Structure formats: C-alpha cells, structure tokens
Amino acid sequence: MSSSSTGSRGETVPTVPSAAGVAENVESLDGADDVDVSGMLDRGRTMATPVLRAAVDRLASPMDTVAAYHFGWIDAEGRPSDADGGKAVRPALALLSAEAAGAAPEVGIPGAVAVELVHNFSLLHDDLMDGDEQRRHRDTVWKVHGPAQAILVGDALFALANEILLELDTVEAGRATRRLTVASRKLIDGQAQDISYEHRERVTVEECLEMEGNKTGALLACAVSIGAVLGGADERTADALERYGYHLGLAFQAVDDLLGIWGDPEATGKQTWSDLRQRKKSLPVVAALSAEGEAAERLGELLAADAKETDFENFSEEEFAARAALIEEAGGREWTAQEARRQHTIAVEALDSVEMPDRVRRQLVALADFVVVRKR
Template identity: 70%
Template structure:
C-alpha cells in the first residue's frame, strides 16, 4: 500500500475533527431544539437540515461543524475530555445559526445550502422568532452546567454575541456608504465572524478549567482564524461557484456588500479602481428594485473591476496573513499538548484552502 500524501493525511485529520464535532454536538443540539415550542422546533429542524419543508427526515448535516470542532478541541487544550466542550459546541452553533436566520432575512437571501431559507419557506416572522429562540437556548445550554466555569463560558458567549450583532449592524450600514476603509471593514468582519470563532476556540477550554493564559491564547487564535475565514468567504461571495456555495453568482455584489475585496479595490490607485468607484457610487443611489433588475453582465463587470484593481489578490493575501497570525497566537499557550497544537494548525489550514 502506498503511503498517504501529506495533504491527504491533513485532509483526513480535519475531516475526522469535523465529524467528531458533528457526532458529539448534534445529539445535544437536537435535544436543545426539541425544547422549543411548536412550530419553532420543526422550523429550526428545517433550518439545520434535519427535515425538509414538509417535515420529512432529511440528510442535511447543518454545515461544516467548524465551530463545534474547535470547541471540542479546545477542551483537550485544557487537558479535559472532548466531551467537556459539548455544551460550548452546542452553544456556539446555536448562536451562529441565530445569526444566519436573521442575516438571511436582512440580506434577502432566498437560498442556503441549496434550499429555501427559513424566511422564504416559513415567513419573516418565524425566521425572527426562531432566531431569537436559538439565542436563548444557547445561554440556557451553557448555564445549565451551573458551576464557575459555566459562568466564565457564558461571559465569553455573550461578549461574542454582542460583537457579532455589532458587526452585522456595521455591515448593513456599509452597504449605503460610498466609502469604507480597509480598517473599518476588518473591524466589522472581526466582530461579525472573528468574535464567534474566537469564542469557539476558547469556550471548551474554559469549560475544561483552562488557565487564563491558555484561554487568552486560544481566543487570539480564533479571532485571527475568523478573519481568515471571512476573507475566504468574501472571495467566495463574489467568485464562488453557485453549485458549491448554494447562493447566486456574484452574491455579495448583488447585496452591495462592502466586503474586503471590494474595499481593497476601491482603495487602490489605478484606473480600474476609478471605474469601480464610479459604478458603485451610482449603485448606492439606486433603489433596491432598480438594482435587482441588473443583468448578469453588469455584476460580471463589477467583479472583473474588483479583480483588475487588485481586490481579489489583496483578500487572498489577507487570508494567508491572518492564518499566520492565528498560528503565532498558539505560542501563547505554552502548555498546549503537541498533538492538540497540530490539530489547531490543521484546522487553520483548512479554513484558508477551503473552496465551498
């Protein structure tokens, strides 16, 4: 038998971590969701992919389970059993999906994971209610542990949730501004994505009794990992294959998002940046109805200008830079077992090279 290629081995290792996240967290996640009053319980189950729109069992996995995988791994960073991180894994997944339900409605996204979003299938009111319910469940899951570590974990979760909401508010505001700086965009994305990934990377360790230095190092790792994750998402939001992303082509351009590639392109000093600035300045003044009438070729022109101005290459470099910062942050966790450190590094590599 041939020896496995190093890339294949790393892929298998990450796949095993993600599968462990699903296997350990999903039963507890389903138990939490089952406590919701009808019809919120079934609507939440639809959102997670456990049932279809008619209530029949479905084989959706609810996503990649990166956050649960981080939470379980961080419990091991504290020397605890991975199971100690399960409440944290469930809580971060509930908060993440609370944000997705509301984001889909605010952004007008009709598809997620190749299916109708909850607001499209069940109406805006239910999307809001189910999202709120998932957030309440997240705190309940953490606080049911009832010890000092649970209180520390709850503080982590509420801080991350507040920052996540701040980031969403910034994101919406940016859509109606002609100019957004790269630093403003990075701050928004640190709030919207970095905060919850940072929480995911530390919450299991806190539940497992980690010291402050270890928890702080893992928080920093997760923050930079979140910025790398979002940079890749921003690239996929413009150039991702709809068959892989489950969203329409040029998704972020359709929503007038000031994502990293766009903001970096606008900040460039070249002819493509000037042309892009003129187009996007005019777009801000258009109504949503006018903008929705744009043809595919108009979005293709904007995407080409973002790339020509250098926005695509800048975002790719930013993803790599944040990846490197995440790995550097792990040095602050001096007592981290070598095997656990290696798996954190493998997850960081996965975030930057993922394609869907």
C-alpha cells in the same frame, strides 16, 4: 487535508492566488498536512449534533419544527431530511479547545452546542434583516415560516444557548457563558455595522475588517476558547485561544469574500458573483476602491451608478463579470488573498503561547490551513 501548501512557517509569499482560494503558499506548521481535517469536522458534528437536537427538542411547538427546518433536519413539509448543515467548523473547534486544556473532548460538547445555537440565532435574524431568501441551497426560515417565526425561534435559540451552559451549574460554566455573551454582543455589533455600511458610499478597509472581526471572528474565538474554559483553563490560555480563533475568523471571512465573488456556484451553493449581486461591500471591493489608479476609479464610478440602479437584479452575467475584473485589476483580489494569509499566520502564531498536546496543536493548525484553502 486539502492544503497543497508546503511553505515554511513565518515566510509570507504574496503571490496572486489561483482559483478563488489562496491554496498556494499557506503558512503551515511542518507536519500539519497529515492531519485528517474532514475526520475532525465529522467528529465535531457527530458528537455535538445529538445534544443540539435534544436542546432544540425543548422548544415549544411550533418553534421546535421551525428550528428543525432551519438546521436541515426536516424539509418545509416536515419530512425528515438530511440537508447540508454547514461545515461544522465551530463544533470541531470547541472539542479541540477542551483537549487543548487537557480535558476530554466531551467536556467541550455543551460549549459546541451553545456556540452553534448562537451562530444559528444570528443566521435566522440576519437572513430576515437582509431579506436573504436562500441559505445552504434552501429557502430561509422567514421565507417558509414567516418573519415572526424567524424572530421568535432566533430568540429561543439565543436563550437556549445560555440555558445549556448555565445548567451545568459550575463556576467554569458561568465563565463560559460570559465569554459567549460578549461574543454574541460583538456578533450583533457586526450586523449593525454591516447594515449601516450598506447605506454608505465608502467604507474603509479598517471598518470592513472590524465588521468582519465582529461578525465572524468573535464567535470563532469563542468556539475555540469555550471548551478550554469548561475544562478549567486559566484566563490567559483562554485569551490566547481566542486570539487564534479571532484571526482564524478573519482569514475565514477573507476567503468567504473571495468565494462570494469568484467562487464556483456548484461548490458554494450561491449564485455566480453572489456578493456583487447583493452590492456587498466585502473586502475585495473595499480594498479595490481604496487603491490608486484607473481601474479603482472606473470601479468607483460604476458602483456609484449601480447604487442608484433600480434594474440591478437583471444585470447580465457579463456586467457582473466586468465588475469582478475591475476589482481584480485594482488589486482587490490579491490584497484579500494576502490578508487571508496574513490572518492565518497571526492565528497560528497565537498558539505558540499556549501549552497543549502536540496532536491538538497540529489539528488546530491543520484546521487553519483548511479554512484558508477551502472551496466552499
């Protein structure tokens, strides 16, 4: 557990964050610091990956190969590879979710796999729509295998997600699939909003939060309720777990937005000022633009000029650094760090209404802490 936080719960300490994260003053339950978060993430990965690979193996050729490349199991030439498969927060949550309902962690595995499939379906399609050429330090699928395969394999993973759940053939699986479907639609709504915001000069903080709730919150919410649903939890419990996951997702995204500007490229695997290069209207930018004062005004003028700039990609490091400094001066960085803490607090409080084993509760809290203090 990498949190250095010792702040007592419920108390908000709005200090300027150090480095990119909000490592100081994260809300945390007493005692959550002794939880082994990386062990928790490893467990999720270890238990879910073989089932995920077996599911992907069902795909007809060449979709199985394309999917295996996307997941980092093989390289572009088809040789076995062990590339970075992401943080695996979702599988870890799905297993904890089953345990929160008093079931064995194994009960959450089909849920973990289904959520991972939906998550990766959306990555495949979003990378193509956004024209992103790199993900997790590697060329994206559409770049290596072409746009048609990116569309096709995304579709196949989406279908496979429902298939995996529904072949359990239980009432609980039907409920789990319904929640996954609702989350998938929100994911798609979020991407639609993201695309439409790109063409707009101004986006409000509320619009940005709604978009991020759809793009990130909804599927984390599903991950942390789906195991419980498969384990027979009632709707009220599942809803409360979803609330935790949704706000955890918003905290996660706020930190992602900080890392997207001030993150260490070595750790994130992205370019310096990555989100600025992409002219992304992320939380720090939107918050800074909606502030009062000279810095906000200068930033607004600068970004409006940038939007018309054709040689934007060749801007120097200094030019991006100047924009980042203005965002920080206008308060966008601090506001976003505070927002991450605020969402973290709401997430952790949502757990209060759910009865669950103490160990599971402490693990969920520790995971929330981890999400907010991570460096990548």
